[in-house]
Amino acid sequence: MRPGSTAALMTLAALGLLLAACQAGPGQPQGVDTPPSVASVSPGTGAGTPMPPSTASPPALSSADQARLDQDLIAAAKANNAPLVAELIGRGGNVNAKDPIQDSAFLYAGAEGLNEVLQLTLAAGADVTSINRYGGTALIPASEHGHVETVKLLIAAGVPVNHVNNLGWTAMQEAILLNNGGPRQQEVVRLLLAAGADPGIRDPEGQTALQNAERLGFSEIAASIRGRG
Structure with a gap:
């Protein structure tokens, strides 16, 4: 080998190593993937998992x-x-x-x-025991108006059938005194009797439901009351 050839070869080798290091980048070996960004990971859920929806109750x-x-x-x-x-x-x-x-x-x-x-x-x-401004349960005006299906619902719900309102009337007394004694009133009285309503409770004038029915000429209602003893 000619003088100076060894030194030239060593210089070329050093340049090659330096070039390879520059291509790899500082502190990062070639061929290694970049780790995911911290911002792309939901805390405590793993990469790519959405946060669960809030289940908090609405404020009172x-x-x-x-x-x-x-x-x-x-x-x-x-x-x-x-x-x-x-x-x-x-x-x-x-x-x-x-x-x-x-x-x-x-x-x-x-x-x-x-x-x-x-x-x-x-x-x-x-x-079902709540009362209106007249001191009556829902059953009393329902009976007065002859709302047959409503009376059934209220009786089934447990509304007291013998409650007396501020006027001194029960549901049966209002069904007789404040309507016309027609078919709906007759059915209401039958429903009340079957539910245990007491026809002997007197109004403020001292009259029973039977006496009021007879006085007003409501023979069908009077017959229903007598039939219940």
Whole structure:
């Protein structure tokens, strides 16, 4: 080998090593994948896994918001809007809350024979012993109006059949005194008797249901009462 050849070869080898190091990049060997970014991983769930939805309950209503919801429920019941009544109950409306004239969704539906609304209030835990501004249960005005199917629902729900209101009348007395003694009133009286209503409870004038039926000429009702002994 000629003088200087060894030194030239060593210089070329050193340049080759330096070039290879520059291509690999500082501190990163060739052929190694870049790790995923920390920002692409949900904490505690693993790479690419979405965070679970929140299951927290909605905040409780303030007393003012609850009062508004309850009044909306009563208004919906008075409008016989059963779908809205169901929605408002689902949002937490209280079927026993009352308006300024002491009507609740339950009491009004019972009094007026709004049976779909009534059933929604019963399913939502209506207080069947609650009373209206006259001191009467829902059964008393339902009987007065001759709402036969409503009377069946209220009796089945456990509304007291012998409750006396502020006027001194039971459901049976109102069914006789405040209507015309027709077929619906006759059926209401039969239903009340079958449920254990006492026809011997006297009104403020001292008259029994039988005496009032006879006085008003309601012979069919009088016969039903006599038949029950």
